[in-house]
Amino acid sequence: MSEPLLKVQNLRIELSLRDGIAPVIDDLSFELGAGESISFVGESGCGKSMTALGIMGLLPEKVGRIASGTITFDGEELTTVTQKRLRAIRGNEISMIFQEPMTSLNPVYTVGEQIAEVLRAHQGLSKSAAWNCAIELLDAVRIPNARRRVSDYPFQMSGGQRQRVMIAIALACEPKILIADEPTTALDVTVQAEIFDLLNELKRQTGTAIIMITHDMGAVAEMAERMIVMYAGRNAEQGPVEQIIDHPRHPYTKGLISCVPHIMATLNDERYELTEIAGIVPPLREFGQDRCLFASRCNMVSQKCLDKRPPEAIFGDGQRAACWHAGAI
Amino acid sequence: MMIDDAQTKLLLDVQNLTVRFAIKRGGLFGKAKHLYAVDDISFQIKRGETLAIVGESGSGKTTAALAVARLVSAYKGRVNLNGTDFLSLQDEDLRQARSKMQFIFQDPYSSLNPRIRAEKIVCEPLDNLDTIPKEERQNIVDKLFEAVGLHHEQQRLFPHQFSGGQRQRIGIARALATQPDLIICDEPVSALDVAVQAQILNLLRKLQADFGLTFLFISHDLGVVQHMCDSIAVMYMGKIVEYGDRKSLFNNPLHPYTKALLSAVPSVDKKRRAESKRILIPGDPPDPLDLPKGCRFANRCPVAQGRCQSEKPRLNEVTQAHSVACHLVNETGIAPIHE
Numbered sequence: 001m002s003e004p005l006l007k008v009q010n011l012r013i014e015l016s017l018r019d020g021i022a023p024v025i026d027d028l029s030f031e032l033g034a035g036e037s038i039s040f041v042g043e044s045g046c047g048k049s050m051t052a053l054g055i056m057g058l059l060p061e062k063v064g065r066i067a068s069g070t071i072t073f074d075g076e077e078l079t080t081v082t083q084k085r086l087r088a089i090r091g092n093e094i095s096m097i098f099q100e101p102m103t104s105l106n107p108v109y110t111v112g113e114q115i116a117e118v119l120r121a122h123q124g125l126s127k128s129a130a131w132n133c134a135i136e137l138l139d140a141v142r143i144p145n146a147r148r149r150v151s152d153y154p155f156q157m158s159g160g161q162r163q164r165v166m167i168a169i170a171l172a173c174e175p176k177i178l179i180a181d182e183p184t185t186a187l188d189v190t191v192q193a194e195i196f197d198l199l200n201e202l203k204r205q206t207g208t209a210i211i212m213i214t215h216d217m218g219a220v221a222e223m224a225e226r227m228i229v230m231y232a233g234r235n236a237e238q239g240p241v242e243q244i245i246d247h248p249r250h251p252y253t254k255g256l257i258s259c260v261p262h263i264m265a266t267l268n269d270e271r272y273e274l275t276e277i278a279g280i281v282p283p284l285r286e287f288g289q290d291r292c293l294f295a296s297r298c299n300m301v302s303q304k305c306l307d308k309r310p311p312e313a314i315f316g317d318g319q320r321a322a323c324w325h326a327g328a329i
Numbered sequence: 330m331m332i333d334d335a336q337t338k339l340l341l342d343v344q345n346l347t348v349r350f351a352i353k354r355g356g357l358f359g360k361a362k363h364l365y366a367v368d369d370i371s372f373q374i375k376r377g378e379t380l381a382i383v384g385e386s387g388s389g390k391t392t393a394a395l396a397v398a399r400l401v402s403a404y405k406g407r408v409n410l411n412g413t414d415f416l417s418l419q420d421e422d423l424r425q426a427r428s429k430m431q432f433i434f435q436d437p438y439s440s441l442n443p444r445i446r447a448e449k450i451v452c453e454p455l456d457n458l459d460t461i462p463k464e465e466r467q468n469i470v471d472k473l474f475e476a477v478g479l480h481h482e483q484q485r486l487f488p489h490q491f492s493g494g495q496r497q498r499i500g501i502a503r504a505l506a507t508q509p510d511l512i513i514c515d516e517p518v519s520a521l522d523v524a525v526q527a528q529i530l531n532l533l534r535k536l537q538a539d540f541g542l543t544f545l546f547i548s549h550d551l552g553v554v555q556h557m558c559d560s561i562a563v564m565y566m567g568k569i570v571e572y573g574d575r576k577s578l579f580n581n582p583l584h585p586y587t588k589a590l591l592s593a594v595p596s597v598d599k600k601r602r603a604e605s606k607r608i609l610i611p612g613d614p615p616d617p618l619d620l621p622k623g624c625r626f627a628n629r630c631p632v633a634q635g636r637c638q639s640e641k642p643r644l645n646e647v648t649q650a651h652s653v654a655c656h657l658v659n660e661t662g663i664a665p666i667h668e
């Protein structure tokens with residue numbers, strides 16, 4: 001079998017806090033094939049964005065560092081390459097869309113200038129070629145009347161259009177991997193649906209692999225082939241999306257799926273109570289402890305869970321769950 | 330005179346509510362224009378029930394709720410709360426009536442004063458009202474903390490010492506302090522993680538059952554709305570475009586916008602994904618300062634016809650429990666878009 005496009009092995013990212021060092025990512029491994037799509041899910045603070053930043057070589061300076069593990073992209077080891085090489089990869093081969101489109105666009109330049117800038121820097125296009133290419137890209141992300149809108153400033157666009165501009169910028173260098181960190185959180189559902197359709201279509205057309213970070217299981221189901229459930233910096237569960245939704249093997253995954261009021265096609269008078277996951281994610285300084293970090297919220301907890309970090313139980317088709325009682329779920 | 334059952338149960342009756350904001354445009358000599366954020370909407374809530382308002386960002390949900398509570402002033406319309414004409418009340422009458430209507434806000438981080446202890450935050454509405462003797466207030470605060478699932482020891486803490494979900498619990502306890510009839514929840518769980526969201530939604534429903542609360546519940550999350558509401562109003566650009574009880578509206582959505590909204594919700598249910606076709610409504614809503622002559626949804630509507638461009642659709646009853654503002658539905662009584 002050929003090597004995957006991206007292979008992350010036993011990744012550990014540490015953050016220096018006031019009261020010590022915490023593993024914000026603790027022994028994470030996963031693979032992403034060319035043209036594949038994978039989603040990261042989990043509650044706030046579980047390390048989803050940190051994983052993306054680690055891959056991009058954009059960890060918070062002086063605070064975060066890769067302590068151990070490997071990130072192999074297209075045969076190249078990213079944890080040891082030079083800053084210069086990382087920058088080149090970031091511009092050309094892996095690009096990222098951030099959570100808040102307004103803050104990541106520069107308000108004083110037109111969207112065309114911002115897209116053209118990327119094209120000139122990374123593909124060495126001439127000024128006019130870059131401008132024409134910017135129009136094509138806006139068209140590709142379905143901004144109506146791209147030829148005119150290319151001269152708009154960000155504030156002249158709606159939230160959904162700004163996010164599409166961000167996608168256009170991310171695609172400008174025809175990346176092999178597109179990382180989208182909650183690309184639709186601030187948008188209306190109808191706009192979100194359009195962005196999802198757009199990403200799926202671009203993936204089909206260009207073969208770009210997509211890593212999407214989200215907290216919405218529904219979004220995962222629509223967008224990804226495989227998913228990784230993160231909890232407190234660790235991989236709680238990963239595997240094929242349909243398979244996990246049908247039969248989650250980690251209590252956290254199960255909770256995440258059933259705590260959301262999913263819209264139902266046919267309603268009757270019956271009302272059910274939502275399944276709760278009691279409590280909250282532990283604070284960062286507790287990450288890394290040798291126990292199951294989900295134990296305080298888990299309804300299957302036993303003494304073993306409190307004594308030792310659970311190993312990953314392996315199921316079919318690459319489904320793995322880090323739970324002592326995974327087999328019983 | 331016969332008073333029918335529905336009327337005795339009615340807690341809130343809002344008629345023809347309109348809110349407009351003056352907007353200056355075009356520099357010093359530009360004429361002030363008016364933005365009609367809420368344009369002639371009417372709705373009712375029965376005691377002990379929940380009415381949800383849904384709609385996209387900017388559709389006027391928050392403005393409508395603020396106007397009901399007199400936190401922005403209505404330009405036109407009436408708000409009848411429990412038989413009194415709420416908008417015309419003055420001074421002490423107003424203060425008393427206001428205590429019967431409380432707000433829970435979206436952002437548990439900024440809606441609580443960071444320098445005040447939790448117990449004081451919860452007690453404040455009682456202090457302001459000053460109808461209950463001081464000695465009894467502590468007792469009420471204790472009960473409220475228990476009711477929303479906070480520990481007694483946590484009363485002395487400041488807001489930053491709580492998690493997001495706990496802060497929202499404080500907001501709920503505070504809203505309950507004056508034993509209100511109506512609680513307006515404006516996106517009460519949008520800022521929370523899904524797991525915590527479930528805790529708060531269950532809590533709200535439990536409190537509703539225990540205390541007979543009535544909710545005006547604003548959300549853009551249709552799953553949450555479906556779970557919480559008894560009836561629902563769908564807003565688009567300041568107008569209610571569809572209004573009905575929970576079952577009628579979700580089982581038989583009629584307005585093209587409602588259809589599009591429902592079809593856009595991502596689903597974990599393989600069957601639902603396979604069965605429902607996504608209805609795309611590309612483009613942006615119109616400029617609220619320059620509204621089209623006809624239906625406000627016409628420029629995005631996949632089935633719009635000539636009449637939709639030129640004539641405003643009225644909100645018409647399809648059944649007693651279900652009204653829609655769409656020319657095509659009005660003609661036929663059936664949904665113009667079907668999967």
Ligand SMILES: Nc1ncnc2c1ncn2[C@@H]1O[C@H](COP(=O)(O)OP(=O)(O)OP(=O)(O)O)[C@@H](O)[C@H]1O
Nearest residue numbers: 015024043044045046047048049050051060063284
């Ligand atoms: N610059 C930083 N300095 C210190 N701690 C940080 C920094 N950035 C993030 N963290 C912490 O690292 C943890 C993981 O953060 P991360 O942003 O990866 O979470 P996330 O899963 O993306 O959450 P969200 O859903 O809220 O975006 C959090 O506890 C966060 O507070």
Ligand SMILES: Nc1ncnc2c1ncn2[C@@H]1O[C@H](COP(=O)(O)OP(=O)(O)OP(=O)(O)O)[C@@H](O)[C@H]1O
Nearest residue numbers: 350364366385386387388389390391392393549617
């Ligand atoms: N104080 C104000 N002055 C001028 N315009 C306002 C004011 N408050 C709201 N608006 C406008 O009124 C319209 C309705 O806004 P509102 O906040 O009620 O929408 P919403 O449905 O609650 O949206 P969201 O889902 O984003 O909270 C918007 O066009 C908004 O810009």
Ligand code: SF4
Nearest residue numbers: 292295298305323324
């Ligand atoms: S290891 Fe134990 S505590 Fe952790 S998720 Fe599994 S059963 Fe629950």
Ligand SMILES: [Mg+2]
Nearest residue numbers: 048049050181
């Ligand atoms: Mg994040």
Ligand SMILES: [Mg+2]
Nearest residue numbers: 390391392515
């Ligand atoms: Mg609002």
